[in-house]
Amino acid sequence: MIEVDAEGVxxxxxxxxxxxxxxxxxxxxxxxxxxELVEAKMREWGWRPVVSEAAPGRPNxxxxxxxxxxxxxxxxxxxxxxxxxxxxLSTWTVDPFGGEIRDGRLxxxxxxxxxxxxxxxxxxTRALQLAGPFPGRIKVCALADEEGLxxxxxxxxxxxxxxxxxxxxxxxxxxxxxxxxxxxxxxLRVDLTGKMAHGAMPQHGRNPIPAVxxxxxxxxxxxxxxxxxxxxxxxxxxxxxxxTVLRAGxxxxxxxxxxxxxxxxxxxxxxxxxxxxxxxxxxALAGYDGIAxxxxxxxxxxxxxxxxxxxxxxxxxxxxxxxxxxxxxYGGVPGSTDGTVLTHxxxxxxxxxxxxxxxxxxxxxxxxEVAEIVRCTRVFAxxxxxxxxxxx
Ligand SMILES: [Zn+2]
Numbered sequence: 001m002i003e004v005d006a007e008g009v010x011x012x013x014x015x016x017x018x019x020x021x022x023x024x025x026x027x028x029x030x031x032x033x034x035x036e037l038v039e040a041k042m043r044e045w046g047w048r049p050v051v052s053e054a055a056p057g058r059p060n061x062x063x064x065x066x067x068x069x070x071x072x073x074x075x076x077x078x079x080x081x082x083x084x085x086x087x088x089l090s091t092w093t094v095d096p097f098g099g100e101i102r103d104g105r106l107x108x109x110x111x112x113x114x115x116x117x118x119x120x121x122x123x124x125t126r127a128l129q130l131a132g133p134f135p136g137r138i139k140v141c142a143l144a145d146e147e148g149l150x151x152x153x154x155x156x157x158x159x160x161x162x163x164x165x166x167x168x169x170x171x172x173x174x175x176x177x178x179x180x181x182x183x184x185x186x187x188l189r190v191d192l193t194g195k196m197a198h199g200a201m202p203q204h205g206r207n208p209i210p211a212v213x214x215x216x217x218x219x220x221x222x223x224x225x226x227x228x229x230x231x232x233x234x235x236x237x238x239x240x241x242x243x244t245v246l247r248a249g250x251x252x253x254x255x256x257x258x259x260x261x262x263x264x265x266x267x268x269x270x271x272x273x274x275x276x277x278x279x280x281x282x283x284a285l286a287g288y289d290g291i292a293x294x295x296x297x298x299x300x301x302x303x304x305x306x307x308x309x310x311x312x313x314x315x316x317x318x319x320x321x322x323x324x325x326x327x328x329x330y331g332g333v334p335g336s337t338d339g340t341v342l343t344h345x346x347x348x349x350x351x352x353x354x355x356x357x358x359x360x361x362x363x364x365x366x367x368x369e370v371a372e373i374v375r376c377t378r379v380f381a382x383x384x385x386x387x388x389x390x391x392x
Contacts, residue, residue, distance in 0.1 A: 001323065002131050002381040006374040009123035010106065012041065013373055014099035016081075016115035017108040023082040023147040025057070031081035031144050034115075035059040038081065038122070038142040045126055047140075054155035058144040062161065065125050065138045072136025072388050075312070076168035076348070077125060077380065078153075078338055079118030080146030083110035084362045091364035105367040112356025112368045117171025118142055120355060120373060124380030131381075136388040139165060146338050153341035162346030167312025167387060169380065170339040173356025173368070176376075177331030178320065180313045180351045183236045184269035184303035185336050188282055190215065192261045193292045199255040208261040209248050211288035215263055218285035219243055226273060233270040235332030236303070240268040241278075264298075271305035301336040306349045313351045315387035316379070320353075323379045334358075353379075 021034035049063040086096035143152030197205020223241035248261035286293035317328040339350035355376040356368040
């Protein structure tokens, strides 16, 4: 087994957690200090990181570590430097940015999602480098804004940095599951425009609110139809079409028929469901006599469906087996990750695997098992060795 610096990876995770790199530019917080810490560590090891801003103050840090062992593929390790806000402090029993270790767990915002995973990618690459030459190279990437619009990953793709990558491992917390599939997300806004009028004389107006009712009923039927046509995915479950926001009229003016009503819809898809088809169906459902409907696509992140036979998945599974002595468990990502962007827009296969529980992310008292950080670092190092040597 490749020897990893167990103390180092844990201490580096603590140092990252102690930086409140919340995705909250409005409060003057961003991921820059965390990115700088990653950059400094890379330089300490003699790597040559390239820093590129996805947006002002929102840097991506990317280092390419050549194996020096001849021709070979390029593996990408990906982590994000931002974390979600700590939220209501009274719900925490530990300092969210303390990086405290207690009961074998490292506590704090980002401990699982995903500063431990990010640290593991760095230390795994370093471990492989110190173990001797290897074919090909590893691109170690700490990207910005995963928790927001995924600006970092989109910027990375726009810069052409996926062009030479053969496979990516995304270090999100998945409780040790190998996740080569991820659910898609499609968020729509439907604006229904009629004609404003006095409530006493509705015949002079055109009320968009009955159109909302018809649309809501239609969305329920559309979900039933999609679920019938696309049976539940073994790792991702069902397709969901969920209206989440309604807007029309005002409480202060109950005697006014509003001109506009808006419905926001959060659609969660599985492989096989075409987002364009769903958006067109919603537009058709919004049609109502005398009302103009306009559908805007707010977010469009397609589902990810990488076959488990893909080299990057196979190498990771083989590494998991040899390091842990356990059979790999395959799972799915319930939301989307930077892997969605890398695979869909960057055209590279990605797989998600990392330390920390699937459901602990974004909660109060977030933690990661210390032993899991070290174990995952070993799996990453072994996965890289196997992927680059074609040994899977
Ligand atoms: Zn994450």
